[in-house]
Amino acid sequence: xxxxxxxxxxxxxxxxxxxxxxxxxxxxxxxxxxxxxxxxxxxxxxxxxxxxxxxxxxxxxxxxxxxxxxxxxxxxxxxxxxxxxxxxxxxxxxxxxxxxxxxxxxxxxxxxxxxxxxxxxxxxxxxxxxxxxxxxxxxxxxxxxxxxxxxxxxxxxxxxxxxxxxxxxxxxxxxxxxxxxxxxxxxxxxxxxxxxxxxxxxxxxxxxxxxxxx
Numbered sequence: 001x002x003x004x005x006x007x008x009x010x011x012x013x014x015x016x017x018x019x020x021x022x023x024x025x026x027x028x029x030x031x032x033x034x035x036x037x038x039x040x041x042x043x044x045x046x047x048x049x050x051x052x053x054x055x056x057x058x059x060x061x062x063x064x065x066x067x068x069x070x071x072x073x074x075x076x077x078x079x080x081x082x083x084x085x086x087x088x089x090x091x092x093x094x095x096x097x098x099x100x101x102x103x104x105x106x107x108x109x110x111x112x113x114x115x116x117x118x119x120x121x122x123x124x125x126x127x128x129x130x131x132x133x134x135x136x137x138x139x140x141x142x143x144x145x146x147x148x149x150x151x152x153x154x155x156x157x158x159x160x161x162x163x164x165x166x167x168x169x170x171x172x173x174x175x176x177x178x179x180x181x182x183x184x185x186x187x188x189x190x191x192x193x194x195x196x197x198x199x200x201x202x203x204x205x206x207x208x209x210x211x212x213x214x
Contacts, residue, residue: 014040025149035064085112
């Protein structure tokens with residue numbers, strides 16, 4: 001195999017990685033994949049003697065490393081905000097993300113009811129997710145658990161189901177029940193600690209009150 005062909009493969013690999021990074025909805029994944037693509041391009045530039053390519057991608061690598069470091073050291077502030085089922089903002093939020101919500105949870109009907117508990121997850125005061133549940137004795141059935149693009153790094157879910165366990169327990173809720181949704185949502189539920197049982201996913205909330213919410 002000729003060296004020129006190998007060099008071309010390396011260059012195409014870098015191009016594909018950069019293109020894939022731009023399709024990522026998670027900022028962390030975007031940065032990481034883009035960084036790997038820049039490293040491949042640096043190698044490619046060194047192999048073919050293209051100093052401008054090496055220089056540009058070294059700058060890109062530095063920017064990605066800096067931004068990842070900033071994201072890693074930043075301490076996010078999370079809190080819950082309870083709203084009424086008839087909230088105008090909730091309606092606009094659900095309408096705006098209707099298509100994506102249906103991709104994750106095809107069974108959701110977009111009809112919040114008064115007896116349902118509606119919570120927005122705020123991350124640095126930005127509403128990044130919404131949870132809609134209906135209490136059923138000491139359990140609550142999840143009708144919607146959705147996080148907006150760009151914030152799907154599982155932090156909102158961990159805050160909701162781990163750090164905010166006390167919020168639910170003070171309302172007499174010790175277990176959450178969810179339908180699986182699509183395969184990606186099912187993976188998310190497993191990551192959050194839900195266990196599959198009879199076609200549904202169950203989560204027993206931690207007994208300790210980790211954080212006092214609302």
